[in-house]
Amino acid sequence: MIEIKGLTKKYGSFYALKDLNLTIEEGTVFGFVGANGAGKSTTFSILATLLQPTSGEAWINGISISQSPHEVRKQIGYMPDFFGVYDQLKTDEYLDFYGASYGLDAQQRAVLIPKLLDLVNLSNKRNDYVDLLSRGMKQRLCLARALIHDPKVLILDEPASGLDPRARVEMREILRELKAMGKTILISSHILPELAEMCDTLGVIDSGELIAHGSVQSIQEKLQSEKVISVKLTGSFADAVRFFENDPLVSQITEIRERGILQFLYKGTEEDQLALLRKAITVGMPVLAFSEEETDLEDVFMEITKGAGTL
Amino acid sequence: MKELLANPVLVKEIKLRFRNMKSFTGLFFYLLIMGIFVFGFINLTSSISGSGFFRPEESFMLFSMLSYIQLGLILFITPGLTAGSVSSEREKQTLNILLTTAQSSFQIIFGKLLSSIAFLLLLLVSGLPIYSMVFLYGGVSPSQIAIIFLFYFLTLLVIGGLGVMYSTLTRRTIVSMIVTYGTMIFLTAVTGFFLILSVSLSSAAMGTGVSPLSYFWASINPAVVLLTLLEPGFNDEVGQMTGIPLPLWVSYTIFYMLIFVGSIWLSVSKLRVNMNKYR
Incomplete structure (x- = not known):
């Protein structure tokens, strides 16, 4: 010990x-x-x-x-x-x-x-x-x-x-x-x-x-304050971007048009995430899939040691 | 004693030193040169005198010359053998591992010192048969040789101890080497110079007497002390001139033992960090 x-x-x-x-x-x-x-x-x-x-x-x-x-x-x-x-x-x-x-x-x-x-x-x-x-x-x-x-x-x-x-x-x-x-x-x-x-x-x-x-898991959770959310859409990207931009917990929205995916960073809890999805469907957004991207420990490490030195 | 000699550092270092041909080549050439010198001297002296004899006085002269050659050997080779003993481990990045073993700092320092001077001891001992040639012609007693070898051993130990100490205290071998050679030069050339200066100044000021300071410079100079061992009568002259009756070799032994103990103590205490120091 x-x-x-x-x-x-x-x-x-x-x-x-x-x-x-x-x-x-x-x-x-x-x-x-x-x-x-x-x-x-x-x-x-x-x-x-x-x-x-x-x-x-x-x-x-x-x-x-x-x-x-x-x-x-x-x-x-x-x-x-x-x-x-x-x-x-x-x-x-x-x-x-x-x-x-x-x-x-x-x-x-x-x-x-x-x-x-x-x-x-x-x-x-x-x-x-x-x-x-x-x-x-x-x-x-x-x-x-x-x-x-x-x-x-x-x-x-x-x-x-x-x-x-x-x-x-x-x-x-x-x-x-x-x-x-x-x-x-x-x-x-x-x-x-x-x-x-x-x-x-x-x-x-x-x-x-x-x-x-x-x-390992608790560290990943503790250090990762923002999750990456992917939303697969069948309709207009412009409306979706406007909708997600209005949510204060969302940031850095990226469009991956060739895959029909919108990706953004999300700060909220799982409940907040559920509420956001429910709201998107309620307003009639053509959501095909709504998922959290898996990040490995390497990404977490890169995130937390930003500027601390080189790997 | 058996435990001391079973020191892992000592065993490993000796194994490494005698694994390559360099040591054996060095030993071979040392004995060859010594042999040529002794036989050459005997032949040359006999032929110059024209008598065909090698007299006891000439035998003593040969013995004295050999003694000074070996002292020079000790003074010039010991720093080279010991000044890198610890710092080279640091440079090779093997020291940290060695320091995390269960060996005590004394064991490591003792092993380093003994293994470094072992080669020189071997040179001296292997030269004994050639050295003993003088017995054939008289003029020198075995006890005189024994005393001179004890003197060599003490000098070797002290210069070696200083080399290991500097090697422990400095981070780089080159620095340690320079400082060790510097100390050796101080103990031989600088003290010799101060001795001459001190005797000249005393003679000028007091006429016949010599100041006790001259005794001090003489007593720490290996060449002067060797002279008193070869010519014991010289001790009485020094005693009469300086008013200090103590033979030079006694002061030399005390002074050099103090240096040896001090350097080993410093090496042992500085080899590892003191984990408890901050308390």
Whole structure:
């Protein structure tokens, strides 16, 4: 379980992280979403005991990061967004080194390393030099490295960044396996549909502040203040445009004439939506279909992070 | 001790260092040059003297020259081996991962230091058989060699400790390298210059006596201390001139041990952020 209270990181007058409060239950997968520079890596670095917070506190499985950072390190497996590997070190030696760094004896390491390489599909690369592996293989190896001491909590900072589609799918499969193993996983990514698929809860961070937190659906509802409504018409567009323009909850009307559709943004509730449809039929508008367009999480993310940075 | 030597950083670094041919080539050429120098010196001295003998005094001269060559080797190679030990990890983006492991900061720093100076220790130890050639001709006792090797070890440790400290404190290897070499130059050339200056000024002002400041500059200069180890009588002369009876090597050991402890303490305390500092 991860508990974060009032975590803040300030550089001069700039807030990299502002009063972050969050609880991630044991055995769940939490996705951290935000544009570049939103504060995801800052949060992860603090939780990994690499960065000192300006104020606030966090606990990993009840252990304080400020009071017992050494104990916290034993609890977490950390994978940074950018990392290097040692030259002239073979894959199994790489894992062996980190295993020894966590105090595992030679016998334990000898048993664990083949299993981990198997988990990340790198068994056939056991005797290859790590610096010669592909980006995707290095990412998987780094994940295996983070698992060497069997941590209860995994902190994965954009583990799929820079990977080709195939490598992303492979990474996703591994993360699913880890989730099934009962690990508490804190993961950040720009690939929102992927996060939505594997995460139990999501947190959206923008300019150092957590602006939404909850299940994927609740976030979508909370953040999406305006829905896109499509109305398929058989008659005059001009009359329909005039009619919808008069409704204060409607904005940005677009005509898609080739499909006979009128699209607009709507701020009202479902009841308001129903009332609008009823009114349109009452005034004799030739409505063939009236529906809400489905927007995916990517659209929501683009909407809420407008101007916050580039993806 | 076994635990200290089973340090993962130490094991990994040594493995990497001796995996490439560079280390072995370096070792080969070092021994080759040392061998050529020793045998060349013996042959040249015997032929110049015309006697065909290599006398104990000449053997001692050879020993002294070898001692200074090895001191130079330590002073010039140690910064290069240690000044990138931590900063290069930072540059290669491997440091953050290392810092999130369960290894203590002391373990990491100790591993880095020992692995960096291990190669130089190997050079010194592998050169011992050549160094020992002087025994064949007399003039030098084994205890003198042992003392000089202890002196080397201390100097190596201190320059290495400074290199690791600068490497921990600075973000870039090049900066760390410059500062470490700068410190080494201060400890050798600058202190030597101040020693000469201080002796000249004292002689001009007081006639025969030398100020205690000269003792200080002499006691932190490795070349001067090595001279007192080669010629122990020089210590008495320094004592008489400065009025400080303490042998230079004692002050040297105390001063350098303090630098070593200070640099290791600073490296260990600055390697990781203090998570509790803001409280």
